[in-house]
Amino acid sequence: MKQGVLLAVFAAVLGAQVSYDEILKGPAENWLTYSGDFASQRYSTLRQIDRGNVKSLVPQWIQHLDGARQLETTPLVFDGVMYVTNTNEVYALDAKTGRRIWHYRAVGVSENRVNRGVALLGDRLFFCTSDAHLVALQRTTGNVLWDRPYVFTKGGNFTTAAPLVANGLVVVGVGGGGSGRRGFVAALDAVTGEERWRFWTVPSKDDPAAKTWAAFPLDWGGAPTWTSGSFDPELNLLYWPSGNPWPDFYGADRPGDNLYSDCMLALDIATGKLRWYFQYTPHDTHDWDANEMPVLVDQFFQGRMRKLLIQANRNGFYYVLDRTNGEFLLAKRFVERLNWASGVDAKGRPIEVPHMEPTSGGNRACPSVRGATNWVSPSYNPETKMLYVVVLEQCDIYSSSSKPPKPMSGFHGTGAEQIADEPGHFFLRAIAAESGEMVWQFPMPGPATNWAGTLATAGGLVFSGDDGGDLVALDAKTGRDLWHFYMGHTLTASPMTYSVGGKQYVTIAAESDIVTFALFEPQKD
Amino acid sequence: MSFADFGLCHYASGFLAAFLAVSFLAAQDDAKTTNPASAAAQDSHTAPPPALIDAGRKLFQNSCSACHGPSGGGGHGPSLVEGDRIRSLSDAQLFQSIQKGVPGTDMPPSSFSEAQIQQVAAFVRSLSAPAIESTVPGDPEAGRSLFVGKAGCGSCHMIRGEGGFLGPDLSDAGVRLTLGQMRESLLQPDKRIANGFQGMTVVTQAGERIQGIAKNQDNYSVQLLDKQGRLHLLAKTDLKMIELSDHSLMPNDFGTRLSAGEIENILSYLSGQSVRQKETK
Numbered sequence: 001m002k003q004g005v006l007l008a009v010f011a012a013v014l015g016a017q018v019s020y021d022e023i024l025k026g027p028a029e030n031w032l033t034y035s036g037d038f039a040s041q042r043y044s045t046l047r048q049i050d051r052g053n054v055k056s057l058v059p060q061w062i063q064h065l066d067g068a069r070q071l072e073t074t075p076l077v078f079d080g081v082m083y084v085t086n087t088n089e090v091y092a093l094d095a096k097t098g099r100r101i102w103h104y105r106a107v108g109v110s111e112n113r114v115n116r117g118v119a120l121l122g123d124r125l126f127f128c129t130s131d132a133h134l135v136a137l138q139r140t141t142g143n144v145l146w147d148r149p150y151v152f153t154k155g156g157n158f159t160t161a162a163p164l165v166a167n168g169l170v171v172v173g174v175g176g177g178g179s180g181r182r183g184f185v186a187a188l189d190a191v192t193g194e195e196r197w198r199f200w201t202v203p204s205k206d207d208p209a210a211k212t213w214a215a216f217p218l219d220w221g222g223a224p225t226w227t228s229g230s231f232d233p234e235l236n237l238l239y240w241p242s243g244n245p246w247p248d249f250y251g252a253d254r255p256g257d258n259l260y261s262d263c264m265l266a267l268d269i270a271t272g273k274l275r276w277y278f279q280y281t282p283h284d285t286h287d288w289d290a291n292e293m294p295v296l297v298d299q300f301f302q303g304r305m306r307k308l309l310i311q312a313n314r315n316g317f318y319y320v321l322d323r324t325n326g327e328f329l330l331a332k333r334f335v336e337r338l339n340w341a342s343g344v345d346a347k348g349r350p351i352e353v354p355h356m357e358p359t360s361g362g363n364r365a366c367p368s369v370r371g372a373t374n375w376v377s378p379s380y381n382p383e384t385k386m387l388y389v390v391v392l393e394q395c396d397i398y399s400s401s402s403k404p405p406k407p408m409s410g411f412h413g414t415g416a417e418q419i420a421d422e423p424g425h426f427f428l429r430a431i432a433a434e435s436g437e438m439v440w441q442f443p444m445p446g447p448a449t450n451w452a453g454t455l456a457t458a459g460g461l462v463f464s465g466d467d468g469g470d471l472v473a474l475d476a477k478t479g480r481d482l483w484h485f486y487m488g489h490t491l492t493a494s495p496m497t498y499s500v501g502g503k504q505y506v507t508i509a510a511e512s513d514i515v516t517f518a519l520f521e522p523q524k525d
Numbered sequence: 526m527s528f529a530d531f532g533l534c535h536y537a538s539g540f541l542a543a544f545l546a547v548s549f550l551a552a553q554d555d556a557k558t559t560n561p562a563s564a565a566a567q568d569s570h571t572a573p574p575p576a577l578i579d580a581g582r583k584l585f586q587n588s589c590s591a592c593h594g595p596s597g598g599g600g601h602g603p604s605l606v607e608g609d610r611i612r613s614l615s616d617a618q619l620f621q622s623i624q625k626g627v628p629g630t631d632m633p634p635s636s637f638s639e640a641q642i643q644q645v646a647a648f649v650r651s652l653s654a655p656a657i658e659s660t661v662p663g664d665p666e667a668g669r670s671l672f673v674g675k676a677g678c679g680s681c682h683m684i685r686g687e688g689g690f691l692g693p694d695l696s697d698a699g700v701r702l703t704l705g706q707m708r709e710s711l712l713q714p715d716k717r718i719a720n721g722f723q724g725m726t727v728v729t730q731a732g733e734r735i736q737g738i739a740k741n742q743d744n745y746s747v748q749l750l751d752k753q754g755r756l757h758l759l760a761k762t763d764l765k766m767i768e769l770s771d772h773s774l775m776p777n778d779f780g781t782r783l784s785a786g787e788i789e790n791i792l793s794y795l796s797g798q799s800v801r802q803k804e805t806k
Contacts, residue, residue, distance in 0.1 A: 096746075147801055
């Protein structure tokens with residue numbers, strides 16, 4: 001018996017707990033939270049795959065998830081086991097071979113939405129069903145421990161996001177703003193599932209922020225929280241973005257800024273109290289949710305080391321905030337097709353161009369309703385200090401209806417339509433985090449149907465999916481195209497990386513499959 | 526080899542636990558995801574009247590059994606009993622599948638009248654009706670006592686976090702299994718082997734012996750959950766011996782060890798198990 005084999009055997013024995021300290025370390029061998037780390041940088045310190053050898057990346061395994069379509073899951077990996085989700089389902093896979101260890105499907109779920117992933121803590125795994133139940137499973141077996149609903153109204157609400165574990169709490173958001181359902185962020189106890197706090201993204205009538213809605217019924221304000229958030233364990237602040245007010249495209253019945261829609265919310269993790277907020281798009285009538293991932297970075301800004309929160313927003317501007325207090329520091333457009341605002345003022349409020357609102361006859365505005373970017377995750381490399389974000393250059397014709405808004409009727413105040421002779425184009429852009437300047441871009445010819453996120457690694461690489469269905473590896477400094485592999489599908493998920501037994505892997509969900517790559521090595525006899 | 530020394534589960538009878546995949550599993554593990562857009566319909570139907578089911582049975586046996594088997598257990602066509610293939614279809618989807626067939630499969634359109642389709646649909650529905658919709662004459666509280674006590678079920682089966690893990694989780698037994706599947710698993714545990722719970726012993730090249738249940742095995746790898754609940758992800762090249770049991774860990778003497786009334790009590794308890802219905806108000 002060779003010693004190496006012995007070690008390999010013992011290394012494969014699992015049963016360790018996912019400790020909070022381990023999650024705090026950020027992505028290396030393991031990838032323990034949706035964004036890899038609490039800062040949502042999606043930056044892995046693994047460097048076995050680098051600019052020099054990435055051309056040798058080859059497929060290792062494919063796991064097909066029965067019945068899956070347009071998977072958006074980011075896999076989590078702990079000690080050689082990968083956890084992926086499909087609609088109302090979780091699979092545990094052997095991360096080295098792709099083989100299935102267990103499968104859980106929730107029974108009796110009243111919604112069927114995409115699902116973006118799970119959270120881990122201790123011997124537990126947490127995921128959200130489409131109809132907004134938080135389910136705790138035993139991590140090694142998939143046995144269900146409890147199933148707690150966190151929405152108590154019938155219909156309209158749903159969940160697609162991965163929950164976030166922080167300070168012994170499991171934090172969840174909710175979708176349903178398009179039906180008018182009032183958004184919230186809620187924290188449930190990781191042991192018992194009991195609710196600890198809830199922050200409503202549309203204020204109650206006693207809150208001074210209610211004035212920003214005039215007489216609009218606050219129960220139907222929308223402002224959903226349908227993506228995950230970020231967390232600063234030193235400041236004990238949770239950063240969670242909110243979506244657009246309802247009705248999406250008709251704002252006359254809700255004059256005012258419509259707080260806290262389209263905001264970054266900084267919540268005290270212990271209490272859920274609002275510490276500060278920043279509203280990107282006041283009185284939104286273009287469905288420009290702020291549900292893009294907030295990325296927390298500590299770096300120099302104008303000569304001073306600062307704790308920053310950066311976000312490429314769906315409204316077309318890249319923003320830098322001081323995450324200790326919400327102070328606005330910088331905004332810069334990151335798309336050419338942006339005509340609704342001429343800039344952003346010193347306080348961070350957009351300087352709106354008149355007459356860009358949706359009209360009954362239709363009005364051209366940019367970005368498109370899909371946004372300059374969207375929920376797909378950007379990544380940040382602390383060495384290059386660049387944010388890597390997938391961008392859509394597109395305009396739409398926005399129409400509105402003055403019909404009285406009827407909640408839960410499928411009414412959005414009308415909508416937006418793409419312009420036949422102005423096709424959209426995707427790019428992967430590298431934005432200098434401090435200045436907001438574009439450093440390089442990687443064009444993506446194709447049908448403009450891509451929604452892949454990005455992954456940055458210490459190997460000097462950025463992984464993403466392009467609009468032609470290729471998984472690509474680019475040079476993080478220059479954007480040079482170093483490797484690609486055609487996945488056969490439109491990519492709608494973010495790639496991630498992990499390591500087992502000293503070997504680095506890169507994984508992405510593609511349509512109905514989980515596909516994993518590593519450097520080529522000859523098969524052993 | 527013998528599993529006499531296995532010591533994984535301790536049944537009160539002292540029964541020598543033999544391994545077998547427990548058929549309870551079937552419903553959990555073969556859950557081929559059906560059309561996601563349809564699962565919302567799971568709770569929407571109620572048990573059809575017996576006369577409709579009987580009429581449907583006759584039609585089914587004449588026209589459908591060649592592919593699906595006389596009792597719907599599957600043959601050339603898929604099983605209509607196991608898993609949630611039927612349960613996840615809405616009434617309209619089931620009707621349409623029978624009337625027009627299933628595109629892309631060998632399931633052809635039928636020449637049934639609309640009334641006949643309703644009858645066949647009622648019979649097909651009845652094949653996979655979850656146990657929670659059935660009336661079981663036992664006492665669920667007495668069943669719970671047996672489950673955690675004399676019958677020893679809880680040493681291998683978990684319900685909402687309490688119990689063992691070497692048998693399938695039964696937290697949702699009432700909504701995942703039919704009463705027939707439950708009864709068969711309890712009284713004839715060796716009849717069906719389901720994935721993920723087959724007993725396995727391996728010896729590594731270093732001589733370490735690991736016993737547990739095979740969550741998966743293929744030509745090149747083994748994923749084994751041992752009796753301490755640790756997962757072992759092993760390459761077959763690292764193993765010098767692999768042995769799978771063709772017997773169940775589930776005792777096969779419940780039919781004699783428990784009275785008929787006790788069996789009904791256990792079934793009554795299990796048929797009421799549903800995580801959502803227990804926890805959601």
